[in-house]
Amino acid sequence: RVNARWLDSLPADLRDMVRASAKEVFAEQRATNRANADKALADLEKLGCKVNRISEAERAKWAEMTAPLFDQFGSKSPETKAMIDKIRKLA
Structure with a gap:
């Protein structure tokens, strides 16, 4: 998370760049988290747990x-x- 005061102090073009970059990284992180969650569920199933999808x-x-x-x-x-x-x- 970015400090709002710092972000607001930036010129508009840099502020937009930071926001766009953060949005892109957040989307990548979300995809990684979902993949890790799927792997964790598969690992649980291998251990004999029942996973209801x-x-x-x-x-x-x-x-x-x-x-x-x-x-x-x-x-x-x-x-x-x-x-x-x-x-x-x-x-």
Whole structure:
């Protein structure tokens, strides 16, 4: 995470460059994390654990059904809503 005061002190072109770079690195890190999670689940299965995987359709249905709960939780404060919005963008 970048210090907001420092970032805001940069000229617009450099600020945009830092933000674009951070976004790119974050996407790469997210892909790496997902690959590592898949490997961890496969390792657990090899050890005899049962892993229940859900389809994208099931995941979408879950997101739809829980959306009102997240909306309600997000209405508690602007900070909470911002956090939920960021998480939703990751999905």
